[in-house]
Amino acid sequence: MKKPLAPRVTRAILLTLFSAIFVLYVAGPVAWLVSSSLQSEAEITRVPPNWLPQNPSIANFEAIFSAADRVVTYENRRQGEALTSTFLPSGAANLLPAMRNSLVIGLWVAALNLLLSVTAAYAIAVIDFRGRRATLYTVLATRVVPDIALVVPLFLVIRNLGLINSLGALVVTYLAITVPFTIFILISYFEGIPRDLYRAARIDGCGHGRALWHVYLPLSLPALVASLTFAFLTSWNEFVFALVLTQNVAAQTLPIIISGFIMDFTTSFSFVNAAGVIAIIPPVLMAVVFQRYIVSGLTAGAVKG
């Protein structure tokens, strides 16, 4: 019997309504970020606000890309007016170098995190060795400690290693954060791959390295992409460790530099938002490129279902 029409319509309306609220909740701030980056300071502080730019302008972006050529000193720092978008924060010239730092650190962390986690997860998930369970629990235990509790010990370790104010300090630190979690994710994924595929690979002539390369990695593409994205975004967004471990602009990352704009004598929200738009471009590109790999059903047909 077909369901009555009224409940179906009500259900459809409710679903649409809640979906719309959810989309607004998630995408609203991003939309405002983009919209306000194209407006002058005067426009974005207007009440009621202009949700869509009345006079769209890329002046904020131009300011970012020309900042390196403009010297801001104590004397000339008031050369621009915040309300007309000509104001330039003192650290504006550091934005693009910081972005380059974030990118370099993010890529190193993503790559090394994958390399370390994949091999560790394979060993724990597939190879039966003494101490396997203890290894797993030790890895997980490192993630129970809140990051903030690790700041001082890590600072001391990094300082004693002579790595303060270097990109390496952040790479090492972010790996300590991302690797345990990625191992945990990959173990679950590897354990979901039929054991007979591992057995078949070993019989066919694979040692552990080849079994990992030829069987586990191709079938774990969604988990690998998720791990890659997770590691990149974690290092891209991280603030506390970056603040403590890097104290000069040569090694500072995007979140530190952008936060510096807000703490300046005058804050240009339109400029900060333009910087924010630039900051979200790499993660968005990454999500767009990799989302097609995050699919299920890669092991379909491998074993009797």
Added chain:
Amino acid sequence: MARITCAALTKSYGAVLAVDALDLSIGHGEFMVLLGPSGCGKTTTLNMIAGLEEISAGRLLFDETEVTWTPPHKREVAMVFQSYALYPNKTVRENIAFPLRLRGQSASEIERAVGAAAEQLEITHLLGRRPNELSGGQRQRVALGRAIVRKPSVFLMDEPLSNLDATLRLSMRGLIKRLHQELKATFVYVTHDQAEAMTLADRIAVMKGGLIQQLDTPEGIYERPGNIFVAGFLGSPPINLVEGVIADGAFIRGDFRLPLSKPPEEGRAVVLGLRPEDVSAGGDVAARVELVSPLGSETHLDVLAEGGVALTLRVPKEWRAAPGDRLSFGIDPARLHIFDKASETRL
């Protein structure tokens, strides 16, 4: 071809003994079937031969070479799994070629070998497909192709037909037998299906509780079961087992009396084994028909004989009987199996 020697091969998981000091010698080119119920240790034994399970104690030799600690990829064995275990991200061609690629063979050699294997298994038209586009039977053929393409000296098969339907199982059984005849390699085949074991094996090792209960040819196992377990495991319908004693050179249970050709000592408690088909028309054993199960080519009769002895008989379809009918049949004393009741071994 290779000769496989298992010397006191043992596998334990903590306190649980899965395979208990198994001694087994499998000859060059022999088709050995490990037969037994779930948990009897047959697959564990196969995995130890493959190198997929670490051997807890004992030795394993291929010909004269000890391979006890040799990893699976260096043993030169091929294996076919119950679950097919095809690489889902590779096409049929890539699946079959995979072991050859790992051995660094040239592209032309691989192409030739894959083509030959595919032709032998009649799957040439499937070479471009992926495993999820194949039926169960086709997948198992591909798994066989991946095994034969390497021309290994030892083939290991872990219940390869268990996931197939009855008709397909029959044709695949024939295919495996043909492959064995053509390849002349040593086959070790694990199954719990007695029909597969009987039709394929040169010799059968019947296993239970990690031990070999009997090692013999299919005929030997069927005709001369070494104990009650083996007698009961082979045969469909299963052998009739009746407890009783020996008196006056005959098996006695209440009013049920059967003279024996070679009776054990008087007064011994025994178990009589009678295969359902070992009866003939018009003998002196009287019984009442309880249930008639016609199968077309033959008929199964459940009867109640003297002394309340319940028997299942497998008789020609020409035997017409209905529930409640009285019938008499003959039993050849030479076809009876007598087991000691206490030790359950053949007397």
